[in-house]
Amino acid sequence: MKFLLLSLVLLLANAMAVAPAQSKIDNNRYTPVKANSKKITSKQQAAKIAKKRFGGKVLGVQNLNGEAFRVKLLTAKGHVIYVTVDAYTGKASR
Known part of the structure; x- marks a missing residue:
């Protein structure tokens, strides 16, 4: 039982440490085109x-x-x- 509880705590700690790094990578992967980035406007x-x-x-x-x-x-x-x-x-x- 103690092993299961310890494993769960370590798994949650690892997930919390990895999640911010992954979201930062995901945010940098795709940059949407802004509406004002047109080269031709007329x-x-x-x-x-x-x-x-x-x-x-x-x-x-x-x-x-x-x-x-x-x-x-x-x-x-x-x-x-x-x-x-x-x-x-x-x-x-x-």
């Missing part, structure tokens, strides 16, 4: 990035719920293309 910035990356003339820009921008471009060959610019990273893709 249609003008998105248009400039898309034009620099793909060339052509900007026909229009749509804000996609603050997460990205859709830029409509007219290329030198006369093709209309749509480019998405990520608001957080600033990356432009078709």
